Amino acid sequence: MLQVLRAISLVNSAILALGRHIAWMALGLMVLVILLQVVFRYVFNNALAWPDEAARFLMLWMTGLIAPSAFRWGGFVAIDMLPLALPRMAGLVLTIILLLLSLSVLAMGLQHGYNHTMGFGGNFDSSSLRLPLDLIGLESLKVKLRYMYGSLLISIILLLLVNVELVLRTAANLISPDASLPPTDAPSDLQRAD
Amino acid sequence: MLVFFLPVFLVFLMVGLPVFFALLFAPGILLWLNGQERDIALLYRNVYNGMDSFPLMALPFFMLAGELMNRGGITTRLVEFSQALMGHLRGGLAHVNILSSMLFAGLSGSAVADTSALGSTLIPAMEKNGYSRRFAAAVTAASSVIGPIIPPSGIMIIYAYVMGESVAALFLAGIVPGVLVGLGLMMVVRLLADRYDLPKAERIVTTNQTISPLEDRISFLLLRINFAGVLLIVYTLAKSIVSAATGAEIAISNWVPFIVLLPLAHVVLLRMRKTVSADFRVICKKAVAPLQTPIIILGGILIGVFTPTEASAIAVAYALLISFFVLKTLKLSDLPAILTKSALASSTVLLLVGAAVAFKTVVSLSHAPEQLAALILGLSDEPLILLFLINILLFVVGMFLDAGPAIIILGPILGPIFMDLGVHPVHFAIIMSVNLTVGLATPPMGLVLFVASSVSGERVETIARAILPFLAVEIFVIFLITYVPAISLAIPKLTGFVH
Numbered sequence: 001m002l003q004v005l006r007a008i009s010l011v012n013s014a015i016l017a018l019g020r021h022i023a024w025m026a027l028g029l030m031v032l033v034i035l036l037q038v039v040f041r042y043v044f045n046n047a048l049a050w051p052d053e054a055a056r057f058l059m060l061w062m063t064g065l066i067a068p069s070a071f072r073w074g075g076f077v078a079i080d081m082l083p084l085a086l087p088r089m090a091g092l093v094l095t096i097i098l099l100l101l102s103l104s105v106l107a108m109g110l111q112h113g114y115n116h117t118m119g120f121g122g123n124f125d126s127s128s129l130r131l132p133l134d135l136i137g138l139e140s141l142k143v144k145l146r147y148m149y150g151s152l153l154i155s156i157i158l159l160l161l162v163n164v165e166l167v168l169r170t171a172a173n174l175i176s177p178d179a180s181l182p183p184t185d186a187p188s189d190l191q192r193a194d
Numbered sequence: 195m196l197v198f199f200l201p202v203f204l205v206f207l208m209v210g211l212p213v214f215f216a217l218l219f220a221p222g223i224l225l226w227l228n229g230q231e232r233d234i235a236l237l238y239r240n241v242y243n244g245m246d247s248f249p250l251m252a253l254p255f256f257m258l259a260g261e262l263m264n265r266g267g268i269t270t271r272l273v274e275f276s277q278a279l280m281g282h283l284r285g286g287l288a289h290v291n292i293l294s295s296m297l298f299a300g301l302s303g304s305a306v307a308d309t310s311a312l313g314s315t316l317i318p319a320m321e322k323n324g325y326s327r328r329f330a331a332a333v334t335a336a337s338s339v340i341g342p343i344i345p346p347s348g349i350m351i352i353y354a355y356v357m358g359e360s361v362a363a364l365f366l367a368g369i370v371p372g373v374l375v376g377l378g379l380m381m382v383v384r385l386l387a388d389r390y391d392l393p394k395a396e397r398i399v400t401t402n403q404t405i406s407p408l409e410d411r412i413s414f415l416l417l418r419i420n421f422a423g424v425l426l427i428v429y430t431l432a433k434s435i436v437s438a439a440t441g442a443e444i445a446i447s448n449w450v451p452f453i454v455l456l457p458l459a460h461v462v463l464l465r466m467r468k469t470v471s472a473d474f475r476v477i478c479k480k481a482v483a484p485l486q487t488p489i490i491i492l493g494g495i496l497i498g499v500f501t502p503t504e505a506s507a508i509a510v511a512y513a514l515l516i517s518f519f520v521l522k523t524l525k526l527s528d529l530p531a532i533l534t535k536s537a538l539a540s541s542t543v544l545l546l547v548g549a550a551v552a553f554k555t556v557v558s559l560s561h562a563p564e565q566l567a568a569l570i571l572g573l574s575d576e577p578l579i580l581l582f583l584i585n586i587l588l589f590v591v592g593m594f595l596d597a598g599p600a601i602i603i604l605g606p607i608l609g610p611i612f613m614d615l616g617v618h619p620v621h622f623a624i625i626m627s628v629n630l631t632v633g634l635a636t637p638p639m640g641l642v643l644f645v646a647s648s649v650s651g652e653r654v655e656t657i658a659r660a661i662l663p664f665l666a667v668e669i670f671v672i673f674l675i676t677y678v679p680a681i682s683l684a685i686p687k688l689t690g691f692v693h
Contacts, residue, residue: 023541024533027254034251034507038500056246059254059544063245066534067541075542076212077599081639083210094210101206102215108222112238152242155545 002179005168009182012165015158016072017185019065026062030055050128057129057148064155072162073186092174099167106160113153122146199224200562200607203553213599214542217549221556233559237552244551245544248503250355254540255506256346259487259513260302261536266517266524268484269311272297275481278397278474285387286395287320288333289380295337296376297481299344300488303351305597305634308338309642313649324393328652328660335646335657336664337379339631342597344372346491346506349597349631352543353623356550357605361502362495363691364627367620367682371628371675378667386663403476409520413482420489421459426452483516496689543598550602557606567611577615581676584608585629589669592633596641600630617679620692624682628675632668635661 037051070076083091083098116122125142172179203220207213218237225233263269276293283289291312298308313334320330342349345365354361386392405413429451467475490512491505500508517524557563574580591600605626612622634642637658647654675681686692 020534020538021530023537024530027258027533027537028529030251031255031258031507031510034255034504035511038504038508042499052248055251056248059251060242060246062254062537063541063544066537067545070538070542075538076214077542077546077596078210078212079207079594079639080210081594082208098209098211101211101219105215105219105222108226108234109218109238109241112235115235116238116242148246149242152245152548 001168001175002172005165005172006182008161008165008168009184012068012072012161013183013185015161016069019158020069023062023066026058026065030058030062033058050130053126053128057143060148060151064151065158067155068158068162071159072165072184088177089174092170096167096170096174099163099170103160103163103167106156106163109156110153110160113156117146117149117153122149199556199560200566213595213603214546214549217546217553217603221553221560225556233556237556240552240555241545241548244548247355249361249501250351250544250547252346252351252361252503252506253348253543254536255503255510256303256348256351257540258533258536259346259506259509260304260307261532262510262513262517262524263301263484263487264307264311265528265532266513266521268301268517268521269294269298269315271477271480271484273312273315274399274477275485277395277399278477281395281397283384283387284394285383285392287316287323287325288329288383288387288392290395291316291320291330291333292337292340292376292379292383295334295340296344296373297485299341299372300346301484303342303346303348305338305341305631305642306645308341309334309645310649312338313646317650323395326660327650328656331646331650331652331657332660332664333379333383334649335635335640335642336661336668337376338642338646339635339668340372340375342631343368343375343628345369345488346509347627348543349601349627350623351502352547352598353601353605353627355547356554356602357609357619357623359619359623360691363620363686364623365492365495365502366686366689366691367624368627369685370681371624371671374674374681375628375668375671378671379664382663382667398471398473398477401473403473403480405476405479406520409483410479412520413479416482416486417463417479418456418459420486421463422452422455423493425455425459429455483520487512546599546602550606553603554606563607563610566607567614570611575615577612577617578677580612580615581617581625582673584612584625585672585676588626588629589633589636589672592630593636594639595633597627597630597634600633601626618683618692620686621679621682625672625676629672632665632672635668636665 033051033055037048037055040051041047083094085091086094122145124145126145126148129143130141169181172181199220202224203216206216206219211219218241222234222237225231225237273290273294276290276297277286280286280289280293294312294316295308298312302308302311313331317327317330317334320333321327341347345368347365347368350364350368351361353359354364383392470478487509491509494500494505494508495502514524570580570583573583588600588604591604595603608626609619609622613619634640637643637654640658643654643657643661646652646657650657683692
């Protein structure tokens with residue numbers, strides 16, 4: 001089991017690190033896009049249509065790609081008094097049960113997310129987002145809503161991966177308390193005191 | 195069947211399921227048991243739609259702006275400025291701690307950021323000055339709850355979005371309550387100062403303060419413009435009172451009196467300048483650029499130049515400008531870490547908001563609010579008594595849950611009931627926000643207490659005992675806010691954001 005955990009942990013570390021990099025850039029771009037909107041409205045007297053949607057697009061992807069890291073590092077808010085108050089074994093068993101419940105939510109989400117993204121609605125064009133291919137001589141392409149919807153689907157897939165890893169981690173802890181578990185690369189200021 | 199989803203939700207929440215999953219699990223499982231598969235698809239869609247929002251974007255932006263200010267060394271300047279103003283009083287550094295929190299609240303919307311930023315500088319300083327460490331930690335924790343009450347405020351953005359209120363109105367409504375909490379805490383310090391003989395402090399710790407020529411000029415200009423602005427507001431108010439206008443709305447679009455008032459401001463400032471020492475002047479000047487942030491945010495929203503989301507983006511740009519070019523405390527290579535931290539913190543909140551929007555649709559599908567309303571109204575139909583009960587409920591909830599998630603869960607359930615009873619939506623928003631933020635500083639699960647504990651190295655239990663007198667006054671302010679709606683509604687009404 002430890003080997004499976006190590007493998008998943010390695011994969012998660014790599015994917016989530018990439019996700020975090022995209023997320024911080026998305027946040028930076030969001031600020032730029034909104035500032036551009038303000039500047040265009042007041043300085044050039046020209047209210048642009050696309051910044052609103054572009055910024056939302058970026059925010060959705062930012063959230064989707066970085067939230068799994070937060071989940072992995074214990075950043076999802078919970079009232080964790082009971083699991084901490086219970087004796088070690090019972091606490092770990094409860095934690096596993098809770099993780100399995102979240103897993104069921106995510107599995108359900110995966111199914112509906114797929115239908116939402118790949119289904120009928122995702123096929124519509126976004127109202128203002130275009131790939132400006134006309135700049136390089138091609139026809140400009142409307143962005144399908146699917147590419148926005150996909151952010152939540154991808155997020156759920158990543159959350160699922162993290163969830164499986166967390167289940168394995170807790171199980172490994174349960175079986176042998178001093179098994180050496182692979183690192184989660186949580187930054188030091190995010191590691192919980194408890 | 196669906197009626198049971200609230201109890202189911204509470205049970206899963208209490209045993210420790212993360213709020214995000216609990217919000218989706220409880221309605222999901224009941225819909226599934228009911229065979230309403232199609233409504234589960236709706237649940238999913240609403241999580242997405244809940245996050246896909248322009249007003250919500252203010253949340254990551256304000257977090258980012260606060261983070262930038264904090265890393266840019268602005269905290270030290272605010273503390274020095276507060277000390278120059280209040281350090282000489284008895285219990286000086288405790289007052290400084292509270293005043294710094296109030297100023298910091300205008301830059302950041304989070305109590306936790308406040309505790310960790312101010313705690314790490316002020317707790318050691320207070321200890322050196324002769325305070326006990328637990329007292330220092332308690333003051334820091336108690337005053338940091340002002341952070342989300344004075345605008346900008348993360349929880350108010352969330353509340354406004356989930357409940358369909360105006361962010362601007364909530365921001366404006368939070369100003370007086372936040373100041374009241376601060377003044378209340380200062381009164382406690384004053385009383386304790388007599389009892390425990392709390393020391394005074396120097397007003398100016400580091401002498402021979404320096405300021406860069408560029409910043410000197412910027413501060414010079416900003417001070418005059420702001421002061422003239424204040425004079426203009428006073429002038430407009432006076433004029434509207436004199437002319438006994440029925441609706442006293444401030445129109446700040448009047449340039450002629452502003453240009454007349456500008457030299458007046460200059461003259462007054464020159465006179466004031468002579469009465470203070472050189473170091474005091476420099477400390478004040480160094481606080482001007484950071485403290486311009488709340489003025490830009492609120493001013494911009496008030497005049498209607500930009501929306502709260504745009505204001506938050508401008509706050510980020512301003513923080514960048516200040517820390518790169520004026521203070522020169524940030525490097526380009528610091529940015530990825532700061533952006534990542536803000537993105538990380540806001541992503542969990544955004545997911546929660548999405549889940550809450552989904553939860554809210556099921557709440558209304560289930561007719562639970564009607565039943566809950568009937569239950570609550572069965573207790574009493576006197577709004578004042580019900581508000582009292584709600585105060586207690588919120589306070590208890592605040593002990594166990596962060597303010598953001600608590601607002602997300604309780605707002606849609608409690609809000610409509612009190613609106614029907616004739617409580618103003620903005621007033622109710624402030625009651626909820628203040629109540630739940632104070633809960634951040636209460637044991638056993640007060641987040642701020644944990645942060646204060648890790649910053650100070652003092653045990654949570656010890657801080658929890660030392661914080662009691664401060665909590666008492668905060669609870670008193672909560673009741674004041676609850677029973678005197680004018681405290682919350684005066685400013686938004688005066689500025690025309692609430693009718």
